[in-house]
Amino acid sequence: MTETPAAIELRQVSKRFGERKPGLLDRLGLARPPAVTRAVDHVDLHVAEGEVVGLVGESGCGKSTLGRLAAGLLAPSDGEVLVGGRRMADMDARQRHAARMRVQMIFQDPYASLNPRMRVDEIVGEAARIHGLVDAAGFDDYVCAQMRRAGLDPALRHRYPHQFSGGQRQRIGIARALAVQPQVLVCDEAVAALDVSIQAQILNLFMDLRQALGLTYLFISHDLGVVEHLSDRVVVMYLGRVIETAPVEELFGRPNHPYTQALLAEVPRMGARHKTYSAIQGEIPSPLHPPPGCHFHPRCPHAMPRCKVEAPQLKGIAIRHLSACHLNDGS
Amino acid sequence: MTGWLLRRLAQAAVVVVLMTIIVFAGLHAIGNPVDILIGQDVDQVERARIIAELGLDQPLWRQYLAFVNGALHGNLGTSFVYNVPAVTLILQRLPATLELAIAALLIAVAVGVPLGLFAGLFPEHPLSKLLMAGSIVGFSLPTFWVGLMLIMAFSVGLGWLPASGRGETVQLLGAQWSWPTLDGLRHLLLPAINLSLFKTSLVMRLTRANVREVMPMEFVKFARAKGLSPMRVVLVHVLRNTLIPLVTVLGLELGSTIAFAVVTESIFAWPGAGKLILDSINALDRPVIVAYLVVVVCLFVTLNLIVDILYKVLDPRVRLEGAA
Amino acid sequence: MNTVALKHESPWRRNAGEFFASKTAVLGLGVAVLLIAAALLAPWITPQNPYDLNQLDVMDARLAPGALNGEGTFHYWLGSDGQGRDLYSGILYGLRISLLVGVGSALIAGVLGTLLGLLAAYAGGKTDALIMRVVDLLLSFPSILVAMMILAYLGKGVGNVVLTLVLLEWAYYARTARGQALVERRREYVEAARCLDIPGWRIMLRHILPNCLPPLIVIGTLQIARAITLEATLSFLGLGVPVTEPSLGLLIANGYQYMLSGEYWISFYPGIALLVTIVAINLVGDRLRDVLNPRTRRQ
């Protein structure tokens, strides 16, 4: 199904939280079995070079976890992560370092993601400096260049983060990531904390950088409007599983999975005035105790008996359009 | 819960074992109890007999093993000085220290919390500033100094309260307690105040800091937005959240108060365990020291358990599993 | 310090600005500086070296404030103690020792405790459990016993008192540092640093440590005060510094026995000096806490 080489690829990756090695107490049956969260459950993800992939889904469905797995910040419980076509697990220390540099992350909270006690030039240049991308003499120029590229005035490089506005801080975060010359940016809710006018500026910056540097993006957001605007392809997650993926027009034009449909229906739009909102039915299940079968069945208007027992597989339903729903089998 | 409890107990056991080893080695370094204990004019034969009787002729590791063996059979040794089982001795004295420590803590809470609350709610009020400055005094005056001042003022000067000792006691749950009698309370008051001084300052400052931390929280504003009376906002919403860190600190403080009431006990001639341990250290009465520390550690463990459970009661967010 | 940096408002400068906005804190700082200066200059501004037995005379013991000394060369403005030591001189010299003991032990304990606390937070697992159990162990030990053991191993002296205090105190720092580091470790900026493949030790020291400092500084000022009073208590129990070179605490402890007899000045003036010192340090510490605590400050 893939033609272009993958910048990052996840194969049957799972991440479980709260697992622990069974200790003496467990063996004696004294300890309570650990509560395991299956944050990411057998996910395949392929991000081609130069592609922008949007990742959507409701809160707690495992988007951030997936992003961290892709950025190498978390090790998968199962499955494998490939960067530049090679498995992380097979790499030696140097290659792994290079791979980690290739994939950088932009964080949601522009306040928490900058160390309040470091100056901007240190924040931006530290990694480049200690990884030998630049020497002491060239440091200042290098930092200035990175800042300029992220749309910041280099004259401010000796300031501390608290002296900047939210939008500027987000730019510092971007400059920091760019300073190690990555090829892939994982943006986890990178604009969620910003208000509309600033959000527009940052989104524009992302698009400019994509053009200038040929960057690849994994763009995580729950704002469908933003994802629609930016992405080439969209992946929809529900409770740790990918339930649908398709090129952006295809997905927004012809959503296949009932969950995707519900999601799109609720997106507030400028055009929809004096709407009458309706309550959703069913409860949002907890990732600690996901329902059996298709995770969405308690909320699904089309649920069938089969949905309660058998988890549907992702299946191609159109060109580059995959969906995991039993309804597709029937037709 | 069971697992957590077992883990805690196992850890405590390790701590106890470690501590006994350290105490054995440490006391060995300080001096030979023989030199202090055995009368100066005791002849060589007698001396050897006594040393052998106390088991001090054995190499240290053997003495330790003998102790461990005894401990496993529930016997922590017999005091060199008093010739009484060390545990008996400690349990005789501990109630006095316990009631002193608890009284001190109660005073600290009864005085410190309201004052701290006031200082936290009205940080700019002159009285608050005075309280804060005053609390530093509570921190910085040495206990022994304050103790004597209290005696001078309230016993010698005004003659209101007795200067020393424990008053009338009542037998309760197999121990002597002085709080059920008026005379007992009168004797308890001064030393308890003395011991509580530091703690009162601590509680006051802690309460103030916590109140100042909780006050700007959104939920306090929300409580006010519900139209609740300021009284209820403070007493239910603010105080409840303030208490949680306080409980942790106080739990630890009670432990250290029990362990370190030495100075107060010595000034007020309070027949507690602190005085006993000080005397025992001076006499290198190892069985008492070791037994005392074992008891104190057990007390600490119990207290920590209680604190954790209280914590859980006060703060539903804490899960015991996570606390281990 | 970089000059360019100073032109912009660094956190340091901003904190300094906010610090100086409080009159009490400035007063505290002023008094603290004055006391430190007086202590440092003691040999030049006192009539007597109270540590030189040659200059003391028992015949002058327990003279009331204002009395003339035996040779008629100077007045005991604050009286003399049981050895004929001029209390004014004794206080300034004693302050030196007390500050040395207090600040010295707080500093050493601070560095040691912080590093061990960070190590515990960073390494986690067994190392963490080990360090924290040692902390528990230490906190449950009666200080006197610890002091006596050290005394037995190493003999007496200022150095050993400092060592004792360090041993008694580092646990507080370790506990705080670990707690704070565990909180900080979850912050996004740490994740960002990890993403940039910055080595763990560097994240700990360069990124996390500076953000753990505010509570540690507060503990530090408290611990300085604690160390000074603890030293006084150790002196009271006869475990402090050498008697011929008394600290403030020892002066108080020695004078304590004269409290009932009316020769109040022997422990009263050193007591006041101790009180003023600790209050000054605490005023500074209090303000530092307020200034450094991001929660009591908006934007």
Next chain:
Amino acid sequence: QTLSIGFADPLSSLDPQLNNHAGDRSVDLHFWDLLVENKANRLQPGLAESWKNLDPRTWEFKLRKDVKWHDGKPFTADDVIFSYQRARNVPGSVATFAGYLRTVESVTAKDPHTLVIKTNIPNPDLPLNLASVHIVSKHVGEKAATDDYNAGRAVIGTGPYKFVSYTPGDRVVMTRNDAYWDGKPYWEKVNYRYINNAAARTAALLAGDVDVIDKVSVSDLARLKQSSNITVFPYDGLRVMLLQPSFNPAQSPYLTDNAGNPLPKNPLLDQRVRQALSIAINRKAITDRILQDTATEANQWMPKGTYGYNPEIKNIAFDAAQAKKLLADAGFPEGFKLTMHVPNDRYPQGPETAQAVAQFWTRIGVKTQVEVVPWSVYSGRANKNEYAMSMLAWGNGTGEASYALVNVLATVDKAKGLGASNWGHYSNPAVDKALAESTAEFDTARREAILRASAKVVSDDAGIIPLFHYRNVWAAKKGLKVTPMTSDRTAAMMVTRDGK
């Protein structure tokens, strides 16, 4: 008619034969009697009406016939026999009384009220020795262990007071024994309270918590004297404050030249140096300024008027110039450095005294450092002769000179139990010889002459440096009178109402 006493010395047990500790013995005085009593430094009849030597190794004691135990049973010689057996062998005893019975070979009863004691060597001091061992009852004691005494069950004595209660670490309460053989005791009820801290004792007296306190702190004396409702009772005591120079020939870190390097030879081995140190001390200044008249200057180890005191020994004159000269003669014109050790928690005003001494020595060029250590550390180290100069407050409990001779001045001989407190390891053949002679001498006058001579020898040799004799100070509410009884013990029997 209740009397409350605040006493200073810790109490280890109510078992009168467990430990020979000061506190224990004070309490024991109330419940138990002795065969022979040593009151006001004279031997007086106790449970024994009279005694005599049948031969140098055989003694006969006539016992009182009118004595009853607290439970009403009569007192007989069997009780004494049992007591002396038990005293030698109390389980868990550390400061045992066995030493007093060391020379006793056998104890037999000729009849219920005649006791015969045989000794293994001639021992003129036997009655004195027996004045320290309390007599317990056989019928109770046979079945009793230390625990039973602590619980009060076995406290069935012949003494003036009966047991009521005992709270360890706090107090002993007793009530009058109306049937006491030596007359009805004065106080109906006695509350005997342990208040270890000197200031606390004073405060307790001032606050009216107690009626009498012992071991009044020097510094509180002035205040108590001023107080209108308190009377102070200072009495000359038997305790002497000594400095013991070390005679250890090895190098010591505590004896260095002025640059701080250890001296090759111990300067204290030189009599002139010791002499210099002794005369450099202004003893009057110390008793005046430090002890505030709670002590008298000492020139030998026995106080004036006691058995063995040598009136020919002149007061040691304070003479710094002469001291300097002696030092120069000994080869130390510039002096040297010395570290003196003192226990902090043992001797009243010990550290203060040491500092004052250090001042005097520093003035003659012996730069002296005082190190104060707790008794637990001090006793072991001093005992091993590790210190260059140690301080000892020796209580001449027996009231005569040979006690110190045996323990403080005789050449150290562990096997024979000699020199147990001779921390400096002083050794003088003349002293040892005198001791040996005196031990076998039954004639008191000749014996005293020997003791006096040895005092002179030690004094000339400056083998120890005596400083002062402590006074024992009690304080009581106005209207009460305290008369000392035995040594510095404190007991309710010592307290009467004024004018009675």
Next chain:
Amino acid sequence: MTIVPTLQVRNLQTHFHTRAGVLRAVDGVSFTLARGRILGLVGESGSGKSVTGFSIMGLVDPPGRVVGGEVLFQGRDLTKLPPREMRALQGSRIAMIFQDPMMTLNPVLRVDTQMIEAVRAHERVSHAQARERARDTLGLMGIPSPDERLLAYPHQLSGGMRQRVAIAIAMLHRPDLIIADEPTTALDVTIQAQILSEVQKLARQQGTALIWITHDLSVVAGLADEVAVMYAGRIVEHGPVDAVLDAPLHPYTTGLIGSLPSNNRRGQRLRQIPGMTPNLLDLPAGCAFAARCPRAGESCAQQPGLTEPRPQRLVRCFYPMEAA
């Protein structure tokens, strides 16, 4: 006869007296809101939306203070009301919902405690009755098994659930005015829809007036009847929602609408407002938006007044956009 509008705000001014100077967070805000109407209050971060809400509620904390203007609630001026009477209105007639559902409920109190106290703060009813009321209101919010939820602690509920509890508390007394301060920003679209449906029902069925504070114009589009745009403490444009969104008059409103991704072509650069949010401590003398405004001219050095170029349309600009 005239119907008294639920809320009339006239020239409201709320200032913060900070160390760096006086911060005019709300500077002359006026608007009127009739029964059952929903007003969307939009503007960028820091423009004073929340402070406006708090000023109406009487919940501005020091160093902030309402320094001028009036807030007429059903004809009564709230700014002049004594605290006691104000408390009687808070939570019963006027209620507020806060932004962050995680922070608005007291973490250590159970849901029932927090709801029942809100009921009993305003009505003399028994505990049981109050509980019943709480349960019914939770049910109204679409919360399944409300009896169980009442016994839960906030941390046991999901974000959406908590926000619904907070809203239920606001609605307990069927208030006449609800101020909702970005209550759905932190929530998913599906849950947001749920909450929007609840408030909408309330406005339609109970006649409750609603102020919906947000910076998301698309939410306002679907929900509100009218919209007010704030910039730097002032309302710069006010009018019916259709009119304002379709034909904005103020250049700032235009920019705001233009920067929404849905109003741009996919994959193209977004239209953005140049420059940065102004510093409220250091505002220019004239129009605060002038520095970022493509249409700014000379007059903008002066403070523009609020004009009504068209019926029901208010705008604060010298050069308003022409309606197409």
